Amino acid sequence: MKKNTDKSFRLDNLQLSVDGQTLFLPVSFQILAGELLVVMGPSGCGKSSLLSAIAGALPSAIKMTGELILANKSLNLLPIERRGIGLQYQQDLLFPHLNVAGNLLFALPRGDKGKRATAVEAALESANMQGFGERDVATLSGGQRARISLLRTLLARPKLLLLDEPFSRLDDELRQDFRLFVFAQIKRMKIPAILVSHDRQDCPNKEYYALSLGKMVALGDNNNPF
Amino acid sequence: MTVSWSGSRLAKSLLIALICLVxxxxxxxxxxxTWLPALGYLPGLNSNYDSSRYLSLDAMAQVFAHPSTVASLKLSVGSALSATFIAFVLSQWLCLNLYRSALWGVLKHSIxxxxxxxxxxFSVGLVFLISPSGWLMRLVSPVLTGMSIPPDWLIVNDTYAASLTLGLVLKETPFFLLMSLSALSRFEHQKTLQIAASLGYSHPVAWQKLIFPQMYPQLRLPMLAVLSYSLSVIDISLVLGPNAPATFAVLVNQWFGHSDLNFRYLGAAGASLLLLLVLMFILLLYIIEVFLKKATKSWLVAGAKDLAKEVVSQWMAKVxxxxxxxxxxGCMAGLLVWSFSQRWRFPDALPELYSLKYWQKSGLQLLEPLQNTAIIGISSALIAVLICIALLQWQSKVQLGSAKPGFKKSLLWLIYVPMLVPQVSFLFGVQVLMVRLNLDGQLLSVIWIHLLFVMPYAYLTLAQVYLRFDERxxxxxxxxxxxxxxxFIYVKLPMLFKPIAFSFAVAFAVSVAQYLPTLYIGAGRVNTITLESVVLAGGSDARVSAVFALWQFILxxxxxxxxxxxxxxxFRNRREL
Known part of the structure; x- marks a missing residue:
């Protein structure tokens, strides 16, 4: 990975602990705009806690030290709603009381009605789902739900995307499709992204890292960024 | 386990038939x-009644001609609507504001x-707390009020039914909170809030736009049940509500118990009117829902990301x-202190002399009511839990989890029916049937009628956990x-023992609290602690009332x-149970 630019995300000496016990040794890395960092590791090694720490959604029992810098600004003291971070979980978490367009509109900032509707149409088109706006989310297939969920996250124009095993609930065929869709969107939006996964197939290139035995190690044939 | 389509359909039909029957x-x-006497037909009494009035609306006309009816209806509707509305809004406001605070755990554990x-x-305790000679007044007298005798204020039994409304709000808010927690547990509310926050929404706005709309379908029926209960409650109205005129349910009950048997027609017409009122409010709620759904449609997705100030409202919620x-x-402590007091003059904050006299005196008097309460409570709760287990086992077997939402919804409505129909609207009809069959005034009949009211609560407390059990x-x-x-006996039942025991306890508590069903079907021959408490609550000796009210709580x-x-x-050595 390269040197700092305006849109990059940097993590300096991040360490998490519960009751004085560290979850992993201090972690530092930097992700440039349009790049994806894949984090792997066994269950309980702290992968999801790492994402929660970055998002600002850590349970009060977990203490954090270290610095989170996004686009040259520290995130540490900001609440989750002011961090400008997009979250994508295993579950699509589509809001069942809103239709497809409603779910997407929810993510858009307040503004001109026509422009917002156009943005929704464009988003649906990018996922080959034109005309789906009025559909009840309950009628969508698993793959369609996953796409709408990601589009909703991206419509809020996040400066960093956090993906917590977003492919694990999909079957093989859908997984590959959705994976490519996610990677393409990250490139298109030119934002840094972190993906927590169990599957090495989820790495778009050979750059990935593993949280193992309490510390983060670089795997693959990339240059060690630490 | 899966069953064939036709088998599944048969099982569903049988399930509905069983629920209908029970x-x-x-x-x-x-x-x-009840409707037949309301229309002028009541075999046995008709010799006194003008036969031209058979199947007419004369009784209903008489109800409206009665001087107390309109005022009573106003009181009932006013107190029931305001109590339900305030308790519901209060519970949602507490959930919203305390969810992220350290008091969320306190809230969950205090329900x-x-x-x-x-x-x-609770109502008797509230009387001891807020009445002019109550504990609150004693605590500030004479230092702040200068009073050495209780003031002549109509706080309890006030003409606006304010104390009745207050009592209902304080009792129904925890019920709504419990239902809200149950509704929250049905979806990924925590992650939903995180997603909303990551999209830039503040916590209160995210709660209003995402959490509440997803919770509401689970709260609709409890809200209607509370409204129906508040409209038709009699025991609490007798303790806290106004006397002249009383609430409409109390008035109807007075007509049913009038020495002139012709008042039974009035009672039946009044009881039917109460049911009509409940149905009207269900329709009204439906219209309001449709209107609000339309009115808030664009607001929900307008992208308003106002970062509201939470500090003040959070602080107010904590208070x-x-x-x-x-x-x-305070209510329970008041009951306890009164029950042990020998002499407690106004404005002393605590009794001058304490005694066990009233507990000892009540012993003999209480033996039979306590025995009856325990027998009826244990029997009805046990039968209810057993029927619920059978129903739920069947449900999990035919995989109703995959059934259409419409079917599941109608199932829930059927189970809720005994909670939605005002008790006074149909108990008279059941009483008439019992008298005809010579079954009134018997312990078994009272157990049966209690079963009807106990069952929905037993089912609702057990269903969620039971159906979530991993059948593997x-x-x-x-x-x-x-x-x-x-x-089933050695694996499933022990694994579900805790929720089954809790469901039994809830069912027992519901049975103990039943007033009207015991009064009507017990025909004065089956005496319970609740019947005694209602009679004594209006008595002059606070100490005796306190002892009886406490027994109603202790059981x-x-x-x-x-x-x-x-x-x-x-399961002391089993961490997972």
Whole structure:
């Protein structure tokens, strides 16, 4: 990975602990705009806690030290709603009381009605789902739900995307499709992204890292960024 | 386990038939038995009645011609609507504001004890707290008020039914909180809030736009049940409500108990009117829902990301929760102090002399009511829990989890029917039937009628946990011990022992609190602690009232504690149970 630019995300000496016990040794890395960092590791090694720490959604029992810098600004003291971070979980978490367009509109900032509707149409088109706006989310297939969920996250124009095993609930065929869709969107939006996964197939290139035995190690044939 | 399509359909039909038989048939018979006298037909009494009035609306006309009717209706509708609305809004406001605070745990843990206090015992305690000679006035007198005798203020039994409304709000808010927690547990509310926050929404706005709309479908029926209860409640109205005129349900009850038997027609017409009112409010709520859904459609997705100030409202919510807990503790403490007092003159904050006299005196008087209460409560709760287990086992077997949402919704409505229909609207009809069959005034009949009201609560407390049980445990056990029954008894039941015990405790508490069903079907020959408490609540001796109200609280408390402790003892070395 390269040197700092305006849109990059940097993590300096991040360490998490519960009751004085560290979850992993201090972690530092930097992700440039349009790049994806894949984090792997066994269950309980702290992968999801790492994402929660970055998002600002850590349970009060977990203490954090270290610095989170996004686009040259520290995130540490900001609440989750002011961090400008997009979250994508295993579950699509589509809001069942809103239709497809409603779910997407929810993510858009307040503004001109026509422009917002156009943005929704464009988003649906990018996922080959034109005309789906009025559909009840309950009628969508698993793959369609996953796409709408990601589009909703991206419509809020996040400066960093956090993906917590977003492919694990999909079957093989859908997984590959959705994976490519996610990677393409990250490139298109030119934002840094972190993906927590169990599957090495989820790495778009050979750059990935593993949280193992309490510390983060670089795997693959990339240059060690630490 | 899956069943074939036709088998599944048959099972569903049988399930609905069983629920109809257990939950609906007695109500339907009761309603018909009330509607017919309301239309002027009551065999046995008709010799006194003008036969030209058969199947006419004369009785209804008489109800409206009665001088107390309009005022009573106003009081009932006013107190029921405001109590339901305030309790519902308050519960949602507390959830919204306390969810992220350290008091969320306190809130969650305080619901069960608050719910465990029976309405009647709570009401008597509230009288001791807020009446002109109550504890609050004693605490500030004479220093702040300068009063050495209680003021002549109409606080309890006030003409606007304000104290009745206050009592209902304080008792129904914890119920709504419990239902809200249950609704929250049905979806990924925590992650939904995180997603909303990551999209830039503040916590209150995210709660209003995402959490509440997803919770509301689970809260609709409890809200209607509370409204119906508040409209038709009699025991609490007798203690806290106005006297002249009383609330409409009390008035109807007075007509049913009038020495002139012709008032039965008025009673039946009034009871039917009460049911009409409930139905009208259900329709009104539906219209309001449709309107609000349309009105808020664009607001929900308008992208308003106002970062509201939470600090003040969070602080106010904390104070409100503290106040609610304080009032409840104050009510129960007031009962306790009164029950041990020998002499307690106004404005002393505490009694001058203490005594065990009233507890000892009440011993003999209480023996029969306590015995009856325990027998009826244990029997009805036990039968209810057993029927619920059978129903739920069947439900999990035919995989109703995959059934259409419409079917599941109608199932829930059927189970809720006994909670939605005002008791006074059909109990008279059941009473008439019981008299005809010579079954009134018998312990078994009272157990049966209690069963009707106990069952929905037993089902609702058990259903969620029971249907979530991983059936693979049962499959594994069946393979290992080669018997479905043994697997069920030795594996599933022990694993679900804790929620079953809790469901039993809730059912028992509901049975203990039943006033009207015991009064009507017991025909004065089956006396329970609740009947005695209502009679004594209006009496002049606060000490006796306190002892009886406390007994009404102690019985369910013992069962609640047993339901918590016994599973803990049985599975003391099992962390997962």
């Amino acid at each position: 939950f609906i048939a007695p109500i339907l018979i009761g309603l018909i038995g 069960a004890p608050l719910l465990a206090i029976p309405h009647l015992a 409100t929760l503290f106040f609610m807990l304080l009032v409840s503790v 445990y049962l499959q594994q056990a069946s393979i290992l011990c080669q018997s479905k029954w043994r697997a 369910p408390l013992i069962v609640y504690v047993a339901a918590l402790v016994i599973p803990q003892i049985c």
